Amino acid sequence: xxxxxxxxxxxxxxxxxxxxxxxxxxxxxxxxxxxxxxxxxxxxxxxxxxxxxxxxxxxxxxxxxxxxxxxxxxxxxxxxxxxxxxxxxxxxxxxxxxxxxxxxxxxxxxx
Amino acid sequence: xxxxxxxxxxxxxxxxxxxxxxxxxxxxxxxxxxxxxxxxxxxxxxxxxxxxxxxxxxxxxxxxxxxxxxxxxxxxxxxxxxxxxxxxxxxxxxxxxxxxxxxxxxxxxxxxxxx
Numbered sequence: 001x002x003x004x005x006x007x008x009x010x011x012x013x014x015x016x017x018x019x020x021x022x023x024x025x026x027x028x029x030x031x032x033x034x035x036x037x038x039x040x041x042x043x044x045x046x047x048x049x050x051x052x053x054x055x056x057x058x059x060x061x062x063x064x065x066x067x068x069x070x071x072x073x074x075x076x077x078x079x080x081x082x083x084x085x086x087x088x089x090x091x092x093x094x095x096x097x098x099x100x101x102x103x104x105x106x107x108x109x110x111x
Numbered sequence: 112x113x114x115x116x117x118x119x120x121x122x123x124x125x126x127x128x129x130x131x132x133x134x135x136x137x138x139x140x141x142x143x144x145x146x147x148x149x150x151x152x153x154x155x156x157x158x159x160x161x162x163x164x165x166x167x168x169x170x171x172x173x174x175x176x177x178x179x180x181x182x183x184x185x186x187x188x189x190x191x192x193x194x195x196x197x198x199x200x201x202x203x204x205x206x207x208x209x210x211x212x213x214x215x216x217x218x219x220x221x222x223x224x225x226x
Contacts, residue, residue: 002153030211041202041217042154049212087154091211097142098167099215101154 001025003090005102012078012109020073020105022088031064031071032089032099035082042087046073075107083109113137115218117203123224129191132221135184136205144204144215145178145188154202160186161208193225 003024010018022031030049034042048064048071061074075082085106089099116135124130136143145157158168160180168178175194180186190197200220206213 032215034217041219044214044216047212047214089215093211097144097159097161097206097210097213098156099144099211100156103153 002100003088003102005086005088005105007105008103009106010108012107014078014080014109014111016078016109018075018078018107020075020086020088020107022071022073022090022102024069024090026069026090026092028064028066028069028071028090029093030091031062032091033060033062033071033073034087034089034101035084036087036104037084045086078107078109080109080111083107115203115205115216117201117218117221119221120219121222121224123226124193125226126194127192128225129189130193130197130223130225132188132201132203132223134186134188134203134218136186136203137216138184139207140205140216141183141208142206142213142215143180143186144206145186146202146204146217148200148202148220149198157188190223193223195225198223198225 003022006021033045036042064071085104087101087104089101118133142161144159148154157170158178163180178188202220203218204215206215
């Protein structure tokens with residue numbers, strides 16, 4: 001089942017912070033975050049694994065609450081280059097390669 | 112290093128024609144994924160292969176769609192016959208062999224328009 005992302009869209013001024021949430025109805029093994037700019041492919045940002053391991057981008061942080069089956073992506077001191085659509089992809093098992101993606105959150109950063 | 116390579120980048124065809132999309136994964140990656148992206152449905156997994164074997168094709172919409180991976184460096188997604196509702200961006204992605212711990216790297220996509 002598709003994870004639910006919130007908010008659907010957010011507009012920021014440069015330097016402001018944002019939080020994007022991803023919630024699943026299924027038990028999760030990992031959460032993958034991607035950013036996609038218009039007309040381009042999704043680009044990997046971060047993986048969060050069951051057990052707390054986190055791998056990814058230096059300037060973006062995230063959390064993974066396994067019990068609540070939720071993840072949040074924290075964008076601090078936003079830059080114009082952060083604009084794009086953010087997707088979370090969830091995997092329900094360690095040996096399961098399949099990711100199910102949310103519908104995305106459109107982030108716009110204005111000067 | 113070269114990333115995932117897809118061809119063609121754009122395809123315009125008429126309803127009823129056969130369409131073949133191609134993908135070359137990152138060298139050394141064991142897993143390959145085909146996704147379709149539309150405004151209405153978002154990013155959907157169509158099929159994925161591990162070590163050239165199709166593992167899950169539950170996302171393939173109907174028999175008009177077929178995918179093959181004859182070797183570790185090449186995969187095709189074929190639509191025959193194509194319909195206007197197949198218009199979408201089709202992405203190929205590849206990853207290593209550690210399941211849900213692996214990052215999936217996406218190719219640039221093929222933008223398909225069926226008239």
